[in-house]
Amino acid sequence: MNFKLKKQHLLSLLPDFIMLTRGPRNGNALYLSLDDGPHPLHTPRVLDLLAEHGAHATFFLIGRKAEQHPGLVKRIVDEGHALGNHSYNHFLAFHRMPLRQQLLEIDQADRLLAQFDGRRQHLFRPPRGSFSLLLMAHFIRHRRCMAYWSYDSRDYQGGRSEEVAARFRRMPPRPGEVVLMHDDDACAGEVLGQLLPEWRASGRDMRALQADVA
Numbered sequence: 001m002n003f004k005l006k007k008q009h010l011l012s013l014l015p016d017f018i019m020l021t022r023g024p025r026n027g028n029a030l031y032l033s034l035d036d037g038p039h040p041l042h043t044p045r046v047l048d049l050l051a052e053h054g055a056h057a058t059f060f061l062i063g064r065k066a067e068q069h070p071g072l073v074k075r076i077v078d079e080g081h082a083l084g085n086h087s088y089n090h091f092l093a094f095h096r097m098p099l100r101q102q103l104l105e106i107d108q109a110d111r112l113l114a115q116f117d118g119r120r121q122h123l124f125r126p127p128r129g130s131f132s133l134l135l136m137a138h139f140i141r142h143r144r145c146m147a148y149w150s151y152d153s154r155d156y157q158g159g160r161s162e163e164v165a166a167r168f169r170r171m172p173p174r175p176g177e178v179v180l181m182h183d184d185d186a187c188a189g190e191v192l193g194q195l196l197p198e199w200r201a202s203g204r205d206m207r208a209l210q211a212d213v214a
């Protein structure tokens with residue numbers, strides 16, 4: 001087991017109200033999540049596909065990009081998807097910043113997203129999945145849960161979309177799994193273009209994960 005899988009496994013042992021790694025396991029639901037958008041080319045492609053196949057997802061937006069593309073954020077909300085908070089700037093060393101600065105990043109993104117969906121808080125997913133214990137303690141104290149994932153598509157590793165899709169077919173996500181993808185690149189759209197019709201045909205139900213599901 002590599003380090004990433006080990007970490008993912010350890011986090012999955014935490015209760016859902018602290019660390020959300022899976023959605024409700026009822027039925028045949030799959031919880032797609034798309035990080036690092038919105039992107040002017042790739043996000044519309046993903047939204048078109050989701051609409052075409054009656055699927056919903058959670059978009060963990062970077063606040064700075066959301067501010068640059070308000071029309072896309074509005075479209076995400078209008079089409080029934082959920083907004084997630086992926087910090088304002090997506091600093092790569094986010095987890096090493098002073099706690100006060102981390103909280104400012106989260107709050108700035110929350111306030112921006114609230115203008116679109118009216119929610120004061122959103123599920124927060126830390127940049128690169130890295131978080132400090134101080135931030136986790138703060139979240140627990142404030143009864144706020146962090147959103148992780150249970151199924152990593154590895155669409156960010158620069159592989160071809162055929163390889164990513166083939167891996168999905170080899171190891172299909174199980175009901176309730178939260179699937180990590182990224183819409184700041186063409187790969188997620190290409191993969192979803194192949195897989196959404198197949199998942200639909202096999203009776204899978206793609207849903208958005210909301211803060212109140214936690």
Ligand SMILES: [Zn+2]
Nearest residue numbers: 035036127128
């Ligand atoms: Zn990210």
